[in-house]
Amino acid sequence: xxxxxxxxxxxxxxxxxxxxxxxxxxxxxxxxxxxxxxxxxxxxxxxxxxxxxxxxxxxxxxxxxxxxxxxxxxxxxxxxxxxxxxxxxxxxxxxxxxxxxxxxxxxxxxxxxxxxxxxxxxxxxxxxxxxxxxxxxxxxxxxxxxxxxxxxxxxxxxxxxxxxxxxxxxxxxxxxxxxxxxxxxxxxxxxxxxxxxxxxxxxxxxxxxxxxxxxxxxxxxxxxxxxxxxxxxxxxxxx
Amino acid sequence: xxxxxxxxxxxxxxxxxxxxxxxxxxxxxxxxxxxxxxxxxxxxxxxxxxxxxxxxxxxxxxxxxxxxxxxxxxxxxxxxxxxxxxxxxxxxxxxxxxxxxxxxxxxxxxxxxxxxxxxxxxxxxxxxxxxxxxxxxxxxxxxxxxxxxxxxxxxxxxxxxxxxxxxxxxxxxxxxxxxxxxxxxxxxxxxxxxxxxxxxxxxxxxxxxxxx
Numbered sequence: 001x002x003x004x005x006x007x008x009x010x011x012x013x014x015x016x017x018x019x020x021x022x023x024x025x026x027x028x029x030x031x032x033x034x035x036x037x038x039x040x041x042x043x044x045x046x047x048x049x050x051x052x053x054x055x056x057x058x059x060x061x062x063x064x065x066x067x068x069x070x071x072x073x074x075x076x077x078x079x080x081x082x083x084x085x086x087x088x089x090x091x092x093x094x095x096x097x098x099x100x101x102x103x104x105x106x107x108x109x110x111x112x113x114x115x116x117x118x119x120x121x122x123x124x125x126x127x128x129x130x131x132x133x134x135x136x137x138x139x140x141x142x143x144x145x146x147x148x149x150x151x152x153x154x155x156x157x158x159x160x161x162x163x164x165x166x167x168x169x170x171x172x173x174x175x176x177x178x179x180x181x182x183x184x185x186x187x188x189x190x191x192x193x194x195x196x197x198x199x200x201x202x203x204x205x206x207x208x209x210x211x212x213x214x215x216x217x218x219x220x221x222x223x224x225x226x227x228x229x230x231x232x233x234x235x236x237x238x239x
Numbered sequence: 240x241x242x243x244x245x246x247x248x249x250x251x252x253x254x255x256x257x258x259x260x261x262x263x264x265x266x267x268x269x270x271x272x273x274x275x276x277x278x279x280x281x282x283x284x285x286x287x288x289x290x291x292x293x294x295x296x297x298x299x300x301x302x303x304x305x306x307x308x309x310x311x312x313x314x315x316x317x318x319x320x321x322x323x324x325x326x327x328x329x330x331x332x333x334x335x336x337x338x339x340x341x342x343x344x345x346x347x348x349x350x351x352x353x354x355x356x357x358x359x360x361x362x363x364x365x366x367x368x369x370x371x372x373x374x375x376x377x378x379x380x381x382x383x384x385x386x387x388x389x390x391x392x393x394x395x396x397x398x399x400x401x402x403x404x405x406x407x408x409x410x411x412x413x414x415x416x417x418x419x420x421x422x423x424x425x426x427x428x429x430x431x432x433x434x435x436x437x438x439x440x441x442x443x444x445x446x447x448x449x450x451x
Contacts, residue, residue: 042382043365051383051395052445054351055361083362111445114348164443168354203351 021064021094021101029099036090040099043083047108054162054206064104065153071096073180080177110160116207124204127197128158135192140201148205154182163199163206170198257300257337265327265335275323277335286344290398297447300333300340301389306416307332314416316408346396346446352439360440363433373428376437379421385447390418396446402438 030048033039040059045051048059059067073079074088088096128148131139140148143155150157158166172178173190181187190198266277277295282288285296295303309315310324327335364384367375376384379391386393394402408414409426417423429437 038366042377043361045383051361052348053357053361053440053443054354055357055440055443083366112348114350163351164354164357166354167351168358171354206351 021068021097021099023098023101023105025095026098026100026102029095030102037087037095040103045108047106048103049108049111050162052111054164056162057165058108058161059103060106060108062103062156063150063153064100066150066156067100067103068096069154070180071100078178078180110209113207117203120200121204121207123197124200124202127201128204132192132197137189137192137197140205147208149208158205159208161206163202166202166205167198170202174198255333257334259334259338259341261331262334262336262338265331266338277339280319281339282344284344285339285342286346287398287401290400291404292398293401294344294397294446295339296342296344298340298392299386299388299390300336302392303336303339304332305390307336309416314414316413348445349399349442352443356436356439357443359432360436360438363437364440371428373425373433376441381447383444384441393447394441395444397441399438399442402441403434406434406438 029037030040030044033042040048043056044059045056048062050056050058070079071084071088071091072093074081074084075091077085091099127137128140131137131142140158143151144158145151145155148158150159169178170186170190170193173181173186174193176184176187179187193201266281267283269276280288280292281295285294285298287294306315307320307324307327308329310317310320311327313321324332363373364376365382367373367378376394379387380394381387381391384394384397386395405414406426406429409417409422410429412423415423426434
């Protein structure tokens, strides 16, 4: 109930923002930066797909309001980051909206995944779909949408996000270094998870390709497996 | 790619284009005389058969050629590559460099790295550290370590052990073939945690796609 109320407040407060941004201005900022603000692209890659390593999260197609709120929280310090906090602090509210609008409007391809540990992935899939009843860990999909594909406006997609990034964020929640989830619900959840749980669910979610993105892989530019998503040819074209 | 190759060859002050068939012969069978095949360690496609051997596939031709010259002169010390390079003719070097620059090799991403390490390495690579006088790797090696032909090699997808080994070699001076000492000065400012983080990061970045 507490939770539901907080979510309602968030929705009421935030739903308008993503649509307000100018994605063309956002694209310019993302690709070139400006004086005092490095280009987002220099770490987050072309179209926000990252670089395959998992050092930097995928931003492509992420929910606009979520992205906007993260920038606000980086600036405010509820999500402290030695890299992102100074950058976010240099952005105007308008620029945050623009750049969030840009990244939420693009759909970049996926890099091929490392070979998946099937046992680990199965365990992660169970946690994502059903939670861990005995430790009161709810299913990820309860908030993050079917197969972790995200839920407007506040719950980011997890499907296809880089595993090292997801695992690192869970750990940041567990250590209470990241305190920007509604009512700190992610901190509570992460505190009930073991390292192994975190790894399993991260590896699983990273391997999921949301159904609405899989059609990119069906394009004529080349073959795609369920694990590789869009063929890399798409990425080569953007160099 | 073609332009990169052309620039590379031009800067060798030798207008001759590398003979890729001859380069392939050197890679697979060694040069004239008693010569080891490059492919024995680096693979026929330049993927590297073990993590300590660097990936050569799609690397800038001029960079590869220059490394062979530097192995021969001892500017880049290597007990293995020194003798091999000294038995290659400059023409063989050009050809085999051209062959591996044109090669494509699949990249199998290594198992996922540690998130904190990746972030540390990735941040240092993209932004450097102003207070410690460490420039971003991306300044010379390109965004996400994609390389800037003809002189700056790609780092993305290179093996972790190799990268860490080279940073150590720059630091101890056994590799001193970098322009204007720039890598030796940078490596001297990196601590061992930085070296690990950077090597982990670049090893996990998807290597640059070659334009056909």
